[in-house]
Amino acid sequence: MLIVEKLIGGYLKGQPVLEGLSLELKTGERLLITGENGAGKTTFVRALAGELPWLEGDLTLGKTALHAMTTWKRCRAGLGFFMQGAEVFSRLTGEENIRIATDKGGKALLAEMLPWLVGRLPLLSQQAFRGKAGNYSGGERAQLALAITLASRPGLIVLDEPFAGLSGANLQAVAQTISDYNNDFGNAMILIEQNIPIASGICNRKAVLKKKQLFAE
Numbered sequence: 001m002l003i004v005e006k007l008i009g010g011y012l013k014g015q016p017v018l019e020g021l022s023l024e025l026k027t028g029e030r031l032l033i034t035g036e037n038g039a040g041k042t043t044f045v046r047a048l049a050g051e052l053p054w055l056e057g058d059l060t061l062g063k064t065a066l067h068a069m070t071t072w073k074r075c076r077a078g079l080g081f082f083m084q085g086a087e088v089f090s091r092l093t094g095e096e097n098i099r100i101a102t103d104k105g106g107k108a109l110l111a112e113m114l115p116w117l118v119g120r121l122p123l124l125s126q127q128a129f130r131g132k133a134g135n136y137s138g139g140e141r142a143q144l145a146l147a148i149t150l151a152s153r154p155g156l157i158v159l160d161e162p163f164a165g166l167s168g169a170n171l172q173a174v175a176q177t178i179s180d181y182n183n184d185f186g187n188a189m190i191l192i193e194q195n196i197p198i199a200s201g202i203c204n205r206k207a208v209l210k211k212k213q214l215f216a217e
């Protein structure tokens with residue numbers, strides 16, 4: 001389903017963080033990627049999203065070549081990204097954030113996905129959801145950022161440390177929502193995560209990023 005071939009990427013030309021990295025992810029596979037701090041895990045996610053200033057290599061989703069596409073076109077092609085730091089539109093309410101995410105699918109997609117998300121993420125059924133996202137706590141921002149990622153129903157989701165800073169009910173809700181999404185809608189997943197016990201329960205394949213490449217575990 002997803003093929004990465006000989007990816008070379010970094011922030012400065014001539015100083016690659018990833019060099020010759022290759023990956024084949026098939027339908028139904030949920031890949032957990034681990035590695036030491038500074039190994040290039042977030043760089044890999046940004047490479048997949050098309051956010052690196054310099055990148056070589058091929059990226060294919062199904063029969064669609066993505067490596068020359070902008071980030072938003074990659075998302076339109078079926079990739080969904082949760083970026084480290086839980087990025088949201090701070091000046092908009094939670095619902096307005098999700099409406100933007102479902103723009104391509106229109107009212108039908110919003111009508112399907114909003115109730116599905118409300119039933120799983122506590123924030124979406126609370127009064128805070130109607131307020132500006134910039135006022136959310138860290139756990140609430142993580143829930144909203146995940147909702148934004150999933151609302152457009154991407155076939156393949158790429159998640160960069162969605163459990164960072166979470167504990168208790170927030171952690172359980174986010175983990176269960178990711179698992180439910182994979183079961184109900186998703187075709188494949190790449191999960192970058194430090195919380196190995198929780199992540200291992202969601203994924204069925206593991207790899208470690210070291211020496212600028214991925215190695216199966």
